[in-house]
Amino acid sequence: MTANLDLATRCADIAAGTSIPALLHRNATEHPDLVALSTFNTDDSVTWLELRDRVAAVARGLSALGLSPGDRMIISLPSRIEHWVADLAAVHLGAVPCTAYATLSAEQLRYIAQHSGAKILVVNGLPELRRWQAVLGDLPAVEHVIVVEEDAVQAGTTALSTVASDGAALHAADPTVFEEAWRQVRTEQPVTLLYTSGTTGDPKGVLLSHRNVVYQCGVLEGAVAVPDHPRTLAYLPLAHIAERVLGIYNLLYRVGHATIVTDGKQLVAALRAVRPHSFFGVPRVWEKMAAGVQAQLATADPAVLAAFETASGLARESFHARADGKVLAEDQAAQLAALDAKVLAPMRALLGLDEMRWAGSGAAPIPVDVLVFLAGLGVDVLEVWGMTETTGTTTINTPTTFRPGTVGRANAGMEVRLLDDGEIQVRGPLVCLGYLDADGSTQSIVDTDGWLSTGDVGAVDADGFLTITDRKKELIITSSGKNISPAQIENLLRVSPLIGQAVTIGDRRPYITALIVLDEEVAPVWATSQGLPDVDLAALAADPAVHAAVSAVVASVNERLSRPEQIKTFRIMPSAWTPETGELTPSLKLRRRIVSSKHATVIEEMYA
Known part of the structure; x- marks a missing residue:
């Protein structure tokens, strides 16, 4: 199937002649006083003109440190305005920024830094710096470590404020250098490098072009009518493709205003305060x-x-x-x-x-x-x-x-x-340029x-x-040869507010079982309403009343499934699954292989 050739032609024409730096230049020129970014519950905000001025200063500072077209730079920051500034500064030089998920282990950080050959590393503060220091000895390509928070700056690192102030002086002395640099950026060049979190194996480094991301913004504009200068929330990690497109590229394309939510617990409050025109949420x-x-x-x-x-x-x-x-x-x-x-x-x-x-x-x-x-x-x-x-x-x-x-x-x-x-x-x-090889x-x-x-x-x-x-590789084939979709069963289980996560087991086994994780917010409220004395997840997982409630959910789900698909038994897990515990990727997808390995004993008990 192919869709909407007229819109496709228009988007292709725009994407062929529009780079991300060109969009920032347009916004700063035509809408200098509109707010581009603000941080929820703070006074921290920048207009489009202020954002471009900060990008210009940091770009010149990064250039002075040796960041050149085609070089990679890793950003290990939470969602904060400095993240946007550092990312766009690299892009204006023709370099390729790569945001690292905050949940990556030291080994994973070592892998992406070695694989990308990153020349510069930008970190937030002491926690991030300490995680990176554990692997810096294995990263000869990293020439500079830039730190955002002043109190974390130490020997061998450089403050972002210093990079910015040095760059601002260079830019004031000769603004044409910055202007000429970004105008050399071609739309077919990479605009970002994103490592897919992956459910198995090493992550892949996906290279997206300016043309890819501007085309995506164009088709979104054609598909969804929102007001001029739309309000949005930026709350997902910028290593996530959805936030990167919506929070950076579409923000630039639509001259919007993104409110950065730094704490996921404030999301509902931020929604009420901002009342966004569009909102993307993972399930x-x-x-x-x-x-x-x-x-x-x-x-x-x-x-x-x-x-x-x-x-x-x-x-x-x-x-x-x-x-x-x-x-x-x-x-x-x-x-x-x-x-x-x-x-x-x-x-x-x-x-x-x-x-x-x-x-x-x-x-x-x-x-x-x-x-x-x-x-x-x-x-x-x-x-x-x-x-x-x-x-x-x-x-x-x-x-x-x-x-x-x-x-x-x-x-x-x-x-x-x-x-x-x-x-x-x-x-x-919209198909990317390809995967980055370790040789560049x-x-x-x-x-x-x-x-x-x-x-x-x-x-x-x-x-x-x-x-x-x-997923092709996630289809369950039971020992009797039945092909079963685990996602279908898991979706039905998660309809219950009581269930936060569920994994279907049964590949090469005689029947289907499930591991079930209680919703860490809903389950305690439900338990209180039922008069249960202990609302700790581990206690609830072992409570007969909870088991009976989950059994009722499973029975209801089984009524909607064919006999080979039905869940014969299940176990309620004693704690939540998160990227930190390993069962979920940073983008909250299930790591089925890790679930099967980490909880092998529980799984074998269900087939004993």
Whole structure:
């Protein structure tokens, strides 16, 4: 399937002639006083002109340290304005910035630094510096370590403020050097290097071009109507392709205002304060939001609950009708409008979603029941699909053309096809330059006809909507030869607010089992409502009442599965899974191999 050739042509024309430095120059020239970035709950903010001035200063400072076109620079910073400045400064020199996930181990840091051949390392403060110091002896290519926080600067490192002040003096003496440097940047050059977190094996260094990211911004603009200078939140790591596209490149493209959320616990408060026009969440964000609303409704006054059920029912009907290209009957539409204003709109305002024009979900499958529940609040959460290698989205559901349970249609100019075994292949302008080789060359990742094999398995319906059924390498084949999708089962389990994570086991085994992790926020609240004395996750995992509740969820899920797919037994894990504990990647995807290895004893007990 191929989509929207007119939009594709327009996007290709824009991407062919627009670099990221050109967008920053435009914004600083045409909208100098508009705020570009601010930090939630602080006075820290920069206008577009201030941002460009800071980028110019740091770029000149980095150049004086020897950073040249094509060189790589690793950024080990949290989301803060200095991260944007350092990243864009490198880009203006034609160098290639690479953000490292904060959760990487010392061994993983050593790997990406050695593989990338990075010349400069930018770190935040003492914790980051200490982690890097453990491996710096193995990194002869690193010539300079730049530290953002002044109190962490020590022998052998340089303060970012010093780099900036030295660069500002150079820029003031001769501004033409900076201008000439960024104008030499070509759209086919790399704009960033992203290491895929990977569920198995060593990560791959994905090289994206200016053309890739500007094209992505163009197709998003064509697919989703948001106001000029849209408000957004930047809360995901900038090593994540979604945040990098939305928080940096699309911010520049749309001349938006991004509020940086430095603490994930402040996300709901930030949503309420900023009321963003668009918001992308990984499935767990939406699942937690739905679980929170459901928990509040469980204790609501019966009259309030009844009004919500009526309004929500109509909103869900409208959602399904629009998905089918239809509208509600006139009387139903009028009733929904009245109830929405009275019941649903105030609930959306409490969540900070009352001015939302587009709500997206991606990076992993999201249960359809969660989408439908949120639609009952008047929030259409629309799934997208893609990879770091495809600059984020390859397919997209839009506010006017969507189908729940699918990841939408191909982006303008992109082609999608299925191999005989169901594996999805893609081709088009969003496919990256390739993988970085350790010798600095670029390894192609497409075949001779330009097709990229994604490793995802799916199906395309008659209207061109793609459904992802699984990862090719993650399909379970039981000992009786049955092919089973673990993601389908896990999605059904996670519909329950009580369940935070679930992994289906059964490859080359006689039947399906599951490891279940309680939601660390919802489970204690549920336990308190049930009068349980101990709300610690380990205690709850062993509590008979919790086991009975999870058993009921499993039984309900089994009713929706074929006999070979049904879960025969399960175990509730005693603690949460996080990137730090190893079971999740930094982008919150399951590491199935690590789960199987780390919890092998528990798994074997289920098959004893």
